[in-house]
């Protein structure tokens with residue numbers, strides 16, 4: 090298959106591109122590099138630097154190739170920032186997806202895999218969260234993902250465009266070559282590892298009075314290789330139909346458990362400075378992955394927290410300043 094990967098120079102996209110190339114697919118990446126890194130790109134993929142909202146760039150790309158499928162990782166990713174700058178998030182995450190879908194229609198490409206998010210659920214009424222739980226985003230980032238999800242059935246009914254929306258929980262970990270390098274970094278595991286790397290003195294821990302087993306938030310961490318593998322299964326699935334799937338471990342870990350894991354893996358004390366809760370942080374976000382297992386045939390390789398944190402630690406040790414571009 091020839092697959093167009095939007096955002097293939099980013100964290101999850103770059104690992105997916107590696108798996109697609111290793112499976113024998115031809116891969117074209119378009120990435121604006123607003124959050125990606127050229128050194129994260131697999132050398133065997135074809136790369137265009139550009140924004141999917143640039144009609145001329147997108148038109149040239151689709152005219153020059155016959156794509157069998159498109160995977161869209163492109164977008165802004167910070168929920169907190171989206172509250173301050175909603176227009177920026179809707180412009181990139183929603184309008185960008187519309188431009189992409191319209192190009193797919195023009196060039197008769199019928200298979201689409203979309204990076205959605207746990208953020209479409211907002212504050213869950215109960216855990217584990219299943220796909221039919223209420224969809225009530227609490228920030229423009231989550232709303233932008235839900236708006237795209239809601240457009241997709243209309244493209245299917247009019248144009249026969251099949252889509253698979255994958256709602257990721259907390260992507261984490263690394264492969265030997267690719268790791269997490271967001272600037273700024275808002276995710277817990279890479280921030281914890283800044284301490285043993287000598288880049289920060291302590292970790293700021295927000296909220297120690299949640300109704301959880303140790304008072305800190307519980308999150309569901311899923312290894313980036315397991316996430317990437319689900320995209321290859323979703324591509325197969327999109328040949329016949331459309332669907333929405335949680336990509337989650339199904340097991341939650343508290344912030345303190347993640348810090349303990351990092352202490353074990355790095356053999357460093359990792360001091361913590363405790364602060365108050367941040368607004369909008371739910372106590373517990375853990376999802377059911379039953380549907381993805383049953384319908385996509387997905388299985389999880391990394392179900393141990395230390396294995397996930399250990400893989401991230403190895404990558405950060407070999408890339409102490411992140412990607413060099």
Ligand SMILES: NC(=O)c1ccc[n+]([C@@H]2O[C@H](COP(=O)([O-])OP(=O)(O)OC[C@H]3O[C@@H](n4cnc5c(N)ncnc54)[C@H](O)[C@@H]3O)[C@@H](O)[C@H]2O)c1
Nearest residue numbers: 096099100101120121122123124125140141163164204260
């Ligand atoms: N990391 C997570 O835990 C997580 C969780 C849920 C959902 N997601 C979603 O998964 C996707 C990938 O996340 P990530 O952590 O790899 O983020 P990332 O920022 O590393 O990757 C996104 C990539 O998209 C590119 N991009 C952004 N806007 C673009 C545009 N208009 N045109 C072309 N390229 C553009 C960026 O340069 C970047 O390389 C995002 O859509 C994110 O919302 C991530």
